[in-house]
Amino acid sequence: MTRTGIRHRARAGTVRPRHLIAGLLVLVTAMTVTACATGDDRPSIVVTTNILGDVTREIVGEEAHVTVLMKPNADPHSFGLSAVQAAELEQADLVVHNGLGLEENVQRHVDAARASGVATFAAGEVADPLTFHTADDGGEGQADPHFWTDPDRMRRVTGLIADQVVEHVKGVDPGTIRANADRYTKQLTDLTTWMEKSFRNVPEDRRALVTNHHVFGYLADRFGFEVIGAVIPSGTTLASPSSSDLRSLTQAMEKAGVRTVFADSSQPKRLAEVLRTEMGGGVRVVALHSESLTAEGAGADTYLRMMRSNTTSMVTGLTGG
Secondary structure, eight states, X not given: OOHHHHHHHHHHHHHHHHHHHHHHHHHHHHHHHHHHTXXXXXXXXXXXXXXXXXXXXXXXXXXXXXXXXXXXXXXXXXXXXOHHHHHHHHHOSEEEEXXXXXXXXXXXXXXXHHHTTOEEEEGGGGSOOOEEOOTTSTXXXXXXXXXXXXXXXXXXXXXXXXXXXXXXXXXXXXXXXXXXXXXXXXXHHHHHHHHHHHHTTSOXXXXXXXXXXXXXXXXXXXXXXXXXXXXXXXXXXXXXXXXXXXXXXXXXXXXXXXXXEEEXXXXXXXXXXXXXXXXXXXXXXXXXXXXXXXXXXXXXXXXXXXXXXXXHHHHHHHHTO
8 A cells, every 4th residue: 555545544444533623513512611610619490481580580689690591571382402501501500490391492401410420390380270272172271381470479489589599409598498488479469459450450350361372371360361262272372373263362352342363572473463464454453472581680580570561561451551
């Protein structure tokens, strides 16, 4: 064999290892950045949705670093994770997620973290879940993941998150965690009282709700409203309505005298606009922050502000104010 041939083989044999080493360096760098992102040695809590992320931060304070995976104004049903975020899940001391099928593209990562030994907490599963029914569920109903629209359920979940932090996150001060949770629980109690007072302004004959998908069942159950239908007859924004679904909904709205549709601000209002066309105009579409917080300063950047903003918009939309 010629010397040239030997050199050629040597080069061919070293190309792949170099690529492999480069790939490993990228992975190690990503993991190092993730581990050092906080700049301190505090334990790590990862939360999937920004609503639960806000509540968890209120509970944890400075005792641990809280990473929230879902960005402001995102759709919890469709957002996904980067490789670095997936790695963060498996390196966390505790993962807090909604569960009940809400984070449809993230659940497998949560399952992988749990399988690797990470403590995980599904808040929705301990919030006394309600069910909703569709034409395709065979009468069994589906678990409704949107428990946070009832502040009383969020108050219960607050205490349970605090329990999980104290149990699984080493190095935190239990007294501080409990005190933070108690303080926030008081704010949630005040929120419930304020919502009750605000909703008294809605007459009994205007307490029928129509939304872009099934999202306000818990609020309706808690504050005496009736959900007569949804543009998307599902608990997820990833489904689509059929023409018969829209026809059934318009008939229900005509019968109930409902002319207002509440649509999530993080989603296009196209479907609600379609409904307005189906009913020949005269339908009002009101945007709510039902599934995601906004960016800071945009009016619904905390759970408490989101709930107050939605309540005000709902009262105005239902009373024509």
